[in-house]
Amino acid sequence: MIKHWSRLDFGALAIYLLVVIGGPIAILASIADSFAPFIQHFGWFLFLLVISISTWVLLLTMYYIFLTIFGFGRARRDYPLAAPRSRFLVLIPAHNEEAVLGATLANLKQIDYPRALYRIVVISDQSTDETAAIARQFGAQVIDTNRRLFRRVGVGKPAALQYGLDTLANTGQLRAADYVLVLDADNFADPSILRELNSQFLAKPYTAIQAYLDSKNDDRLLSLGYAMSYWTMNRFFQLSKYRLGLDNSIGGTGFAVNVDWLVAHDGFQSRSLTEDLEMEIRIVESGGSVGWNHWMRIYDEKPEHLRASMIQRYRWSRGHWYTAFHNVGPLLAHFFKSGDVRYLDQINYLFSMRQNIQYLLALIFALGWGISWVVPQGGAYPMWLADVERSYFVPMTLINWAILLEGFLPMIAGYWYDAPIGWLSCPRRWWRSIGSR
Incomplete structure (x- = not known):
């Protein structure tokens, strides 16, 4: 497969891996010390359970990232064309x-x-x-x-x-x-x-x-x-x-x-x-x-x-x-x-929608965190919940959405490789699509 790659393929892959691997690691490292409120209010058992599930999701996401590496390069037919025989x-x-x-x-x-x-x-x-x-x-x-x-x-x-x-x-x-x-x-x-x-x-x-x-x-x-x-x-x-x-x-x-x-x-x-x-x-x-x-x-x-x-x-x-x-x-x-x-691999694909649930939960708690900023101290919004959101769900939201944004990189590459229209016509096609609504 790699022998069919161009310099452009290698360059795109290098940038992709740098963003995909470096982004979540940098975010996780920057917020690793902020989990204390979650542990304080919910205890170590629930924290370890939640962090284990989150780690599982991230590892499976990394698996999909690993898969994308093998999508780069020109697709070459790997079987000979045979005379018609099958019915x-x-x-x-x-x-x-x-x-x-x-x-x-x-x-x-x-x-x-x-x-x-x-x-x-x-x-x-x-x-x-x-x-x-x-x-x-x-x-x-x-x-x-x-x-x-x-x-x-x-x-x-x-x-x-x-x-x-x-x-x-x-x-x-x-x-x-x-x-x-x-x-x-x-x-x-x-x-x-x-x-x-x-x-x-x-x-x-x-x-x-x-x-x-x-x-x-x-x-x-x-x-x-x-x-x-x-x-x-x-x-x-x-x-x-x-x-x-x-x-x-x-x-x-x-x-x-x-x-x-x-x-x-x-x-x-x-x-x-x-x-x-x-x-x-x-x-x-x-x-x-x-x-x-x-x-x-x-x-x-x-x-x-x-x-x-x-x-x-x-x-x-x-x-x-x-x-x-x-x-x-x-x-x-x-x-x-x-x-x-x-x-x-089949089990992984069967539960590929797990990430959507985490995106949704993380987004809900991020909205709650935003509400906590506008509700006065001692108001209706529980401040301990705001602490938990700031310590866990907001960081996980950042990581999840970073991964989601990184998903646009292979989308762009997929468009580049396989779309039936030219790469430079992409903006024009989007504009026409918006205008036809």
């Missing part, structure tokens, strides 16, 4: 998607792969519009859940996928394929997607491969923010883990799964609202592996309005925590039994 089922679950499905199917007609080796199947999931009719117009096979030929297991997208899987298994079409590729109804895909997946699966025995997730709509402020976060995660999380041989994350769309694994492990059945995360954990627990493909892209439509974004984030958060608490035990058991660090 694919492209499944598109769609609920009342008549507005976008036609464009998606038109885009998929450009796929550069022998037509005899793949089949496009639209799963019209309880649709009341023209979704099924549009799919048939474009020559796609249609599975309509309204016919109720099989028992619907679960809700939402995973239920639709499982219904489609049951139908295809019943007709013999499932076993006629090697892999199932899942796309959303509004996705576009690079024409080379199946050639790349075929080559990577033949070169490396992955159970599933996640494609690079890009954005279709980065022309508004909110959707551009989503796009930039994806560019960052794709390079400094997904690509980094791929280079280290760790399991990658399944992103809900643009991923391909081995048919044999689906048949042996209950397909797309899911107990949570985050079926992608749950499938990722199931694959790892079963001894499989999840790979990453950085050399072809799926273009996904990101939320453009705050309400839609909040609903999506709320749904994802609920499902994420559910999956985390229900799988931490089995993953720990697998780790102690095998010693494989991949299980610890």
Whole structure:
């Protein structure tokens, strides 16, 4: 990897490490003597408990910082392009998607792969519009859940996928394929997607491969923010883990799964609202592996309005925590039994939202500290609580927000490497996004 680095890569990495490592250490050293009020009011036991949790959070944050190092440098394909051999089922679950499905199917007609080796199947999931009719117009096979030929297991997208899987298994079409590729109804895909997946699966025995997730709509402020976060995660999380041989994350769309694994492990059945995360954990627990493909892209439509974004984030958060608490035990058991660090890495990812909670708590207590400055001595605000806030929560706020700001450094680098627009056009793009609100 390092042999492909430029001087600019090394310079950016040096500055990044200096700020990332030096910042929190300097802040922590400057406030280490100020914890006395916390100990005085709450005792050593609670102090040690809180500081242990905080240290754990910071160490895991440093782990993510370590991961980002392996995202620098040009991404080079590490497998040979092979002749088409693998057979694919492209499944598109769609609920009342008549507005976008036609464009998606038109885009998929450009796929550069022998037509005899793949089949496009639209799963019209309880649709009341023209979704099924549009799919048939474009020559796609249609599975309509309204016919109720099989028992619907679960809700939402995973239920639709499982219904489609049951139908295809019943007709013999499932076993006629090697892999199932899942796309959303509004996705576009690079024409080379199946050639790349075929080559990577033949070169490396992955159970599933996640494609690079890009954005279709980065022309508004909110959707551009989503796009930039994806560019960052794709390079400094997904690509980094791929280079280290760790399991990658399944992103809900643009991923391909081995048919044999689906048949042996209950397909797309899911107990949570985050079926992608749950499938990722199931694959790892079963001894499989999840790979990453950085050399072809799926273009996904990101939320453009705050309400839609909040609903999506709320749904994802609920499902994420559910999956985390229900799988931490089995993953720990697998780790102690095998010693494989991949299980610890999955636990770390499952609890990656821990930092958000600490940010929120630290911010609340920092606001309380600010209130203590304006409330007169002896007023309604307890001064002992103000002392505790000044001694612990404010310093931790400073450290957490320093780390949060440092997160913008890989975001900038991710934009630089992978954004589909020029680096110098960044300010103009942001300005247009603000103006389009």
